[in-house]
Amino acid sequence: MIELPPPNVLAAALTRKSPRRDTHAEWRNWCETRLQFVPAAQLMFHQWKSLSLRERSLYDLYRTATHVNLTLQETPMSMKVSRLVNRRVRNNALKQKPSTRAGVMVSGWGYQGKTETVCEVLATFEQDWRALHDHLNPHAVEGTRDLHAPVAYVQTPVTAKPKSTCQAILDFFGADTKKMTLPELMRQVTASLHDHGVKALVLDDITRLRMHRADDQDSLDLIRAFMSMNVTLILIGVDIPHSGLLREGKWDGEARQWVLPPSRHARVHGLEATQTERRFDLVELDRFRYTTPGQITAFHDHLTGLEDNLRLLKARPGMLTSGTMPEYLMRRTDGVVGLLERLIEDGAQEAMDSGRELLDEDLLDEIIISLDDPGRDPAAGEIPAIPGSPVPDTAPASAAPARPRKGRNTVFDDHGPELAQPGA
Incomplete structure (x- = not known):
């Protein structure tokens, strides 16, 4: 049956x-x-x-x-990414020193499973972290009931600017960002990440930032400043090594990490307390x-x-x-x-x-x-080229012939002096 x-x-x-x-x-x-x-x-x-x-x-x-x-x-490729993200997030979450937490950059072309791989690791981490603390924020302010959010997942805005980047982060928590200036948004982001107990902040599609635009450079400065908040920053993007995000970075062979200089400004709206270099592990999620x-x-x-x-x-x-x-x-x-x-x-x-x-x-x-x-x-680069797609059996219908252009009205044109008539 x-x-x-x-x-x-x-x-x-x-x-x-x-x-x-x-x-x-x-x-x-x-x-x-x-x-x-x-x-x-x-x-x-x-x-x-x-x-x-x-x-x-x-x-x-x-x-x-x-x-x-x-x-x-x-897959063998996703397991390499999973191990690194899991190790970095868990180690940073347990670290009690005030030093800056190293971040992770996950690179790869579109449709290779970067976001799903990272989110699956972080979902497991959040489940374990909540269970460890009886589903309560261990650092909650006494007398408050802030949301406990060990992980915050944010889509980088298509046209990323410092203000829209802050708004995207605050939207995750449902905060009201209307009529807030950029310094106010920055302070609110700092407070939200701390009060909600965020241990990992994911910025997906980070390569939407274009480093030839001043606003995008300011947004990257802002992102570097987030690392001062004892949060593991995880950046996901397409072909990060050639996107321009690392053009100011240098490779540290001993630590096997990319080192990015501090923000170009001494302080980014009150966040950049020290001029500490920012370190990132870069891992590639390759195709088969x-x-x-x-x-x-x-x-x-x-x-x-x-x-x-x-x-x-x-x-x-x-x-x-x-x-x-x-x-x-x-x-x-x-x-x-x-x-x-x-x-x-x-x-x-x-x-x-x-x-x-x-x-x-x-x-x-x-x-x-x-x-x-x-x-x-x-x-x-979020949509890859599709190789080997077969050509349809039937050719597409030919385009309709171009419509003849309507002639210009010449009634009022000035053709110059009238020609003399023969025999005049």
Whole structure:
């Protein structure tokens, strides 16, 4: 007897609000619910046929939700990032010396899983830190009930200025920033990070800062000053080494860290108490490679994990890992985790809609990967180039012929003196 989840349970799983993380309430909700989705059970074709029409419809909807909520898998590249971020945040949180906390820069191209990897590490850290202190802020001011926010996640504004950067941080805590001057915003940021017990401040898409703009240089000065607040600063961005963020930095070979000079101003609106250099660990979250035996094995293991999460009725063992399929998938996605996930996700839906119920190269040839995402900035490299996209079979319709331009009215034109008539 095949049992499906009750309709109310299924409806709750399928209609859960898409999570955001840029406010305290939304971050907490994501942390608490990120692992609650239960994938659909695997059925064979004959089992699916034995269901009623309504049960088939519900099961198909459930497995579609499973395909678009694939389990986040660890890769050798993400494990390197996770270990560094985890070590730096936990060590800094336990440090009692007044010295500046070293930060972390996580670099990589778009759709390689930088944000998800960092957020997963920090969600686990927050869970452990809250449990260690009985879910209370150990440094709360007596007689107050400030929100306890060990982690603050902030999206860098597209046009980052010191004022908008401060407002984005304060928006995380729900603070009212109307009619506040920049010095007032700065003081409020300082107070909020301290009062809410923030141990890690994440600034995502940091490479939206353009170092040729004066406002962006001031914003970077501001960010450096945040490191004086006993907070671990984690900057996530695309190709940080070539973005200009490190152009004033130098590599310390002994400490194996990037050293950034202090702010250009002696004090940044009261924050820069000392002219201490700021140190960052820079780690790269790379794509999959397919050259050495170890790299090939890692990619095959990742494909095996994807295959285990698919719920196609005619799927066969080794569907993604046998024959020339691994090389095909590498060619189509260039080893970028997000592009691979998008290709598999869209391919699984096409396999269901067409009734083929399995993935092969012929079916995936029909899938055009599209990354139209209004939340990403193409100019900052947040949307990668898509390699190996097949050309559609039918050429696009030719553009309509240009409409003839309407002639200018010449009624009132002055053509000069009238020519003499012949024989005049």
